[in-house]
Structures are given as C-alpha cells and as structure tokens.
Amino acid sequence: ASDVYKRQARSKERLDLEHEAVARGLRELVGGFQARGEYKRIQVLELLFVKGWPNWQVAEFVGVSEQQVANYRFAAVKKLTEGMKAAGLPADVFP
Numbered sequence: 001a002s003d004v005y006k007r008q009a010r011s012k013e014r015l016d017l018e019h020e021a022v023a024r025g026l027r028e029l030v031g032g033f034q035a036r037g038e039y040k041r042i043q044v045l046e047l048l049f050v051k052g053w054p055n056w057q058v059a060e061f062v063g064v065s066e067q068q069v070a071n072y073r074f075a076a077v078k079k080l081t082e083g084m085k086a087a088g089l090p091a092d093v094f095p
Helices: 002-035 039-050 055-062 066-086
Strands: none
Touching: 002 039, 002 066, 039 055, 039 066, 055 066
16 A cells, blocks of 8 residues: 555656646746737647646637747647656647
C-alpha cells in the first residue's frame, strides 16, 4: 500500500510542477505582451485558450486575419513548450 501512496505523492508533485511551469510561462508571455502594448495579442490568446473559440471566430471578433490568429497561437504554444522543456518536463504536458 505504501507504494501506491508514494506514486500518488510523486504524481501530485509532478502535477504541481507542470501547473507552475505553465503558469510561469503564461505570466512571462502575457507580461511581455503588456510591456510592448500588444493587447490585441493578449485578447486573441484569451479567446483561444480561455474561451475555447476557433481561430475564425477570434479573427472576426478581434478584427485580424485568421492567419494572424493562427500565428499568435503557434508562437504562444511554442514559447510555452520551450518553458516546459526548460523546467525539465516532457513537451507532451502542454500539447
């Protein structure tokens, strides 16, 4: 039974590390956008990742091209994935 508890504890530790790495990456990403006054980019990412809107709907709502939305998404995911790798976590944590 103690092996089960150890695995659960390690699993919880890993989840905590994953959550912290994603949160840190998002803080850095959004902070950089804020510092450069790129509020439209923040809005795009919020609609994509928080609201779950499709690219076309975000593009229409924000007033940018669908390709620009896709570019913003790609760049954000790439940056977050790099942060996960830097934290020593596998890239599949944040697909």
